[in-house]
Amino acid sequence: MNNSQLLKGVLEGCVLIVISDDEVYGYELVQKLNKLGFTNLIGGTVYPLLQKLEKRGDLTSQLKPSSEGPSRKYYSLTPQGKKQMDEFINQWHSLELVVNQIISKKDDQND
Amino acid sequence: MTKAEDTQKLISSNNDLRKKLNPTNEKYYSKLLIYVRTSGLLYEDYEVESSLLEILQDILDAQNNGQDAQDYFGQEPSKIANQLINNFTKISFKQQLKFFGTLFGVTAIWTFITQLIGHEQQLNLMPFILNGVFLILFIAGTFWFIHQTTYWKLSDHKIFSFLFTWIVCMAVITIFTGIQFVKPAFLNIPVTPTIIVSLNLLLLIASLVALIKIDKNKRPLMIAISPIIWVLTTTNILKTYLPIGSHRMITLVTAILIFLSCVWFFVCFWRVNRQQK
Structure with a gap:
């Protein structure tokens, strides 16, 4: 998958969903997203996104001691972020419906 | 702990952790570090350093899992860094005043001492102003130059680079010396x-x-x-x-x-x- 505008918005929503499960630090988040199917996703895409979401107030971060070396920055969802996430899920469902309808209509015509 | 001390702690953690990077990753990360740190004088230090340390910790994780920094962070680190830099918070107006005030203060002490070395029984205000402005421009210029040339080399020829550095150094010294002689009479203060x-x-x-x-x-x-x-x-x-x-x-x-x-x-x-x- 390439780095298109469409993907960026979707990725933002997915990040919120993944973080809503449990607080994560950067590398952990990238790995989780990789495993979930964003196989080509790199860290470089995630940091500016996390920074943006934190600035906007959707995420909050906390330093927590780690087993090795200095404390790590863990991100968790704020109530505002939770609202954003719910909104994203709703929008996704209605968009999915519309897009699927358009695609199946096109397929019908081709048949 | 004050914010300045917190920032200092982040920097020393960064210095310690960097030693754990393998040579390839160390080169990759150090470039990124220099590029981000020289991006501007007026960003919140704490935010910049915490972002840099976070990335370093994650690159180390990737390294431990057998992944190169470049594969983890990306082929175009400068583009990613630019996005991060654009989102950094600028320091407040009060902090900016304090920052520039300190620089002017330091140069004022220097200007004051050097003006009194001569036998003239007067001080001139002009070098006080010009030396302060000069120092700020000099620091900002040095940062700008290092930032621009981190991912983009001026020239691959060593001789050209050396010549360029030499000319810039000479120009800086000439301007700095020249400033000390700009003393319009109306700014004289007899002492x-x-x-x-x-x-x-x-x-x-x-x-x-x-x-x-x-x-x-x-x-x-x-x-x-x-x-x-x-x-x-x-x-x-x-x-x-x-x-x-x-x-x-x-x-x-x-x-x-x-x-x-x-x-x-x-x-x-x-x-x-x-x-x-």
């Missing part, structure tokens, strides 16, 4: 010997107080520059009282002491550098 002695004495005492009172992490810098201040202020005071005939002798002794102070300054820096390594 009496009493004022000269009291101001120098004040500076001498202030530098001693600063040496004791200053933050622990800034003390090495104070220890390094203090002898230069002591020598120059003491000379200025002595010159006011001793007969003109002895001034040549004083100048000679001062020159030797200044040279030794400069050597001391560089020895201090070398030691601090070695400790950090």
Whole structure:
């Protein structure tokens, strides 16, 4: 998958969903997203996104001691972020419906 | 802990952790570090450093899992860094004033001492202003240049790069020296010997107080520059009282002491550098 505008918005929503499960630090988040199917996703895409979401107030971060070396920055969802996430899920469902309808209509015509 | 101390802690953690990177990753990350740190003078240090440390910790995780920094963070680190830099918070107007004020203060002390080395019984305000502006432009210019050339080399030819650096250095020295002679008459402030002695004495005492009172992490810098201040202020005071005939002798002794102070300054820096390594 390439780095298109469409993907960026979707990725933002997915990040919120993944973080809503449990607080994560950067590398952990990238790995989780990789495993979930964003196989080509790199860290470089995630940091500016996390920074943006934190600035906007959707995420909050906390330093927590780690087993090795200095404390790590863990991100968790704020109530505002939770609202954003719910909104994203709703929008996704209605968009999915519309897009699927358009695609199946096109397929019908081709048949 | 104050925010400045927190930032200092982040920087020293970063210095420690960087040693764990393998050579390839170290090269990749150090470039990123320099690029981000030189992106501007007016960003919140804490935010910049915490972002840099976070990325370093994650690159180390990736390294431990057998992934290269480049594969983890991306092929175009400068583009990613630009996105991060654009989102950094700028320091408040009050902090900006404090920052520029400190720079002007430091150059003012220097300008003051050098203006009193001559026999003129007056100070001129112009070099005070110009030296401050010069220092700010010099620091900003150096940052800008390092930032621009981190991912983009001026030239692959060593001779060209050397020549360019040489010309810039010469230009900087010429401008800096020239500034000291820009002294329009209307900005002259006459000073009496009493004022000269009291101001120098004040500076001498202030530098001693600063040496004791200053933050622990800034003390090495104070220890390094203090002898230069002591020598120059003491000379200025002595010159006011001793007969003109002895001034040549004083100048000679001062020159030797200044040279030794400069050597001391560089020895201090070398030691601090070695400790950090």
